[in-house]
Amino acid sequence: MRQALILAASLLAGSVLPLMSGETPDPARDGIPRLGVNFLIPYDRTPNDPAKQRGTLRTFGETPKGLNSFLDNSTTSTIVGLLTSDSLCERSITVPDAWQSSLAESVVISDDWKTFTFSIRKGVQWQRPACASKPAYAWLDRDVPMTAKDIAFTIEVILNPQVDCPSLRNYYEDIEKVETPDDQTLIVRWKRKQYTNLDCSVDLSPTPRHIYACNRDGTPIPAERFGAAFNKHWFDEIHGVVGVGPYRLEIFEPDNRAIFVRNPSYWGVPLHFDRIEQNLLVKEPAARLVAFKNGQVHTYALTPLQYKSEVLDRAEPRFAAFNESDPKAGRKGELGWERIKDNAFYYLGWNLRRAPFDDKRVRQAMAHIFPKSRIIRDVYFGLGQSILADAHPDTPYYHRDLKPFRNDAKLARDLLTAAGWVDSDGDGLLDKTINGQKVKFSFTIKYYANSPEWDNALGIFRNELKKFGIECKPTPLEWKELLRVYEDKDFDAVTGGWQKGWDLDYYQTWHSSQAEVQSGSNHCGFKNARVDELAEKLRLIFPIPERIAICKEIQAILHEEQPYLFFRSAEAVVVWQNLPPAGSSDRERWLDGVVRGLDEYHPLMVWNSKYYVKDRRYWHLRN
Secondary structure (H helix, E strand, C coil): CCCECCCCHHHHCCCCCCCCCCCCCCCCCCCCCCECCECCECCCCCCCCHHHCCCEEEEECCCCCCCCCCCCCCHHHHHHHHHHCCCCEEECCCCCCCEEECCEEEEEEECCCCEEEEEECCCCECCCCHHHHCHHHHHHCCCCECCHHHHHHHHHHHHCCCCCCHHHHHHHCCEEEEEEEECCEEEEEECCCCCHHHHHHHCCCCCCHHHHCECCCCCECCHHHHHHHHHCCHHHHCCCCCCCCCEEEEEEECCCEEEEEECCCCCCCCCCCCEEEEECCCCCHHHHHHHHHCCCCCEEEECHHHHHHHHHCCCCCCECCCCCCCCCHHHHCCEEEEEEEEEEEEEEEECCCCCCCCCHHHHHHHHHHCCHHHHHHHCCCCCCCECCCCCCCCCCCCCCCCCCCCCCHHHHHHHHHHCCCECCCCCCCCEEEECCEEEECEEEEEEECCCHHHHHHHHHHHHHHHCCCCEEEEEEECHHHHHHHHHHCCCCEEEEEEECECCCCCHHHHCHHHCCCCCCCCCCCCCCHHHHHHHHHHCCCCCHHHHHHHHHHHHHHHHHHCCEEEEEEEEEEEEEECCCCCCCCCHHHCEECHHHHHHHCCCCCCCCHHHHHHCHHHCEECC
């Protein structure tokens, strides 16, 4: 999801942005976008120590619905893409408003933010896919350079109306023309000046057209058949992934394991690990915790209940004790831990296409009934902040003047009665006559199966709803099935979370045009003419104060309409194998450099999947 947060310009003042050794400082190349010059910070990976490039990082992971990030709008497929490929430019992990060079050595913006001219780095090679060793795919057993045409192909795929990627397409529909005058030059021309032009242009990644433009036997796919072929491409069916990034996918076994190995032909400075192994088999939090404590993985994120038990209640003495006056106290134990905020939020979503949630009064009643503060305190043990909108509460975009729907039984009952929901037959359940038939107020809420917190939170909510004569049936689903539920709008109610990008945008999730498209991100079916107008206007506005004002007006409307019951901002407790026990000779089990990342990353980027995954450059295994 591309929409997210922008820091005030004052946070950039005095920032130190490193240059490659021997380069002459150029004040124009501070990473802050401007017209007419190459503003990119020069490529820099000096924190990567060649002496520490070894060993295997072991983590847990989830099995995505698919590995093609065009077709699977989830962080799980994004993680695969970030490990195996690169983008034209990258945000600075310390100053996220600043951009640095990657596959593009330069970009010059002209024509009032409508034309982006990129100089593509020479010498970048596509990885050879694992299947190339098989006789049927011998046509892929060759070196293929990455060129500007592969970036242009990415845009061609996104704009193809037959390709099932509406969550991406809405950002690129205003592209007027893409030109590749030679292999190292890419020109992206937009129809009009928009704020989103910048992020959508510089953050593009290449797509291997030598694979996706071809049939299984290597023959070209006819243009008229391309969209349908891409949606069910043979390369995706064999779990194929190739990129130009630091790792290549060696093994992918759904619900078992994913193994990434160092890309020997990587154009850039290698990251520290030779291999990254993701355990996709172990899903239950209790089993994951045992595996982490036994040293089978190097890092993990404690569930709130595990944080309460293992850290706060001292069930695991290898974790340092909580110290209210020292947020870094957890770094001192044999097993390290630290609380980390995330640029993400969680919610309960209502399907506005169906009764009873097609009525705003019912949705508002749900907000009055849901005991948000109690659940954050007793189920999440204070991890995360109570929120009323989809901007992070630590940013200026968050509307702090919104009044919460306080827990109030009378207000909730009055709203339900006004909406026509009463217990007309005395059976203890509210009912309403709809289209001539009496309907009971009973609904199913679907949620991620391996989350004891959602189990407990929805259990509490269900019991509260019983007091009002409402039957709530929580239904847990595995991640792949829950993704299908979002895409097919197959729910009465659903829980979810959005990992935010950096630049705030409201079109993808809230514009009416995205409500009924298959796989669209407006899965609740929200439609509001004023929000449409504001979401479109936001894309045209550059001054930060004006953008903040528009965002707050949208948030006020969403708060009133309640398509989401905004719940909590994300906060994780990351843990890692920190210090070897006395006498241990197992060097590959212990991580170093984690705290450097915690101290140097921007506070809202530490746990953001894009930066956390790709910039493990500070992490290495102890020598």
